[in-house]
Amino acid sequence: MAPPATREWHPAFEEYCEAIFELREDDLDVIQARIAERLDVSRPAVSEMIRKMDKAGLVTVDAGAIKLTANGAELAESVVRRHRLAERFLTDILGLSWADAHVEAGRWEHVISPTVETAMMSVLGAPTTCPHGNPIPGTDYDAPDAVSLDSLSVGSRFVVSRIPEELEFTPGILDFLEESSLLPGNKGLVTATSPDGTTTVEVGGNRVGIGAFASGRILVTAA
Ligand SMILES: [Zn+2]
Structure with a gap:
């Protein structure tokens, strides 16, 4: 069952779902050690958070391998979409450097509402990737033969x-x-x-x- 659209998730859940989605996207092993590295947090902190996310129905853990559930994937995609859209906005409209945009987008991804997201999409001319070429989930991105x-x-x-x-x-x-x-x-x-x-x-x-x-x-x- 999908969570109601208005449900607010703790930013940490969003952060973790995003990290798991992106490790998977880059074909990296989704295990606690990789998440700890990516988020720059301790192993015990990751283990505690994964336990909470398992309880909340966002992930499953099988022999150390962490997988997003359908709800987890939905949350991850919305955070990744807002992150990549924010990066586009910060570079294309505000003229920030790539590196600065990446860091700033890490904050924006947690606060952009659906209304603002739609407005950004339209101002930016419906981009399908972030400035670094990574696909924006939910757009009609067509993966090139790379x-x-x-x-x-x-x-x-x-x-x-x-x-x-x-x-x-x-x-x-x-x-x-x-x-x-x-x-x-x-x-x-x-x-x-x-x-x-x-x-x-x-x-x-x-x-x-x-x-x-x-x-x-x-x-x-x-x-
Ligand atoms: Zn990017």
């Missing part, structure tokens, strides 16, 4: 498609990628690859080396 940047060979041309959420949470990465013009929609060329996993690309007039962690996760399409 591959990781590090799978390309030298000489390949590409269009940046998506900077997964895992990178948004890695300190410094968003600033670096934005300064390097590695933005969704921008075109680039792979100029070198190295055995340590670094992919060197030319994008927006810059030549930058993208380390293994990021180049294994940034998604691009062929140009």
Whole structure:
């Protein structure tokens, strides 16, 4: 049974549902250790909260693997939608940097009402992704045929498609990628690859080396 639309969830529930949704989206194991890392909280705190969420019917736990129930998924999608929409608003309308928008959106996601959400959607022209290319749940996002940047060979041309959420949470990465013009929609060329996993690309007039962690996760399409 779906919770009534007016039901208010504790922000912590929203935060956890969002984290679980995003770990799953990035194909990471949804276990307590990953959630503790993502939310920067202690393991006992996670364990206590998961117990409460289980009781509230938001998650199930099976041999350590945490899964959202239908109600949990519904809550997660609404929080993720507000987060990504807020990011769009903060960058496109207010001109904030990627990194600042990500942090601010973490607050906005808990307070945007359905009325404001609808108004933002319309002002922004019904976007289907956040500025980093991650899909806004509930929109008609059409996933492109994307591959990781590090799978390309030298000489390949590409269009940046998506900077997964895992990178948004890695300190410094968003600033670096934005300064390097590695933005969704921008075109680039792979100029070198190295055995340590670094992919060197030319994008927006810059030549930058993208380390293994990021180049294994940034998604691009062929140009
Ligand atoms: Zn984003």
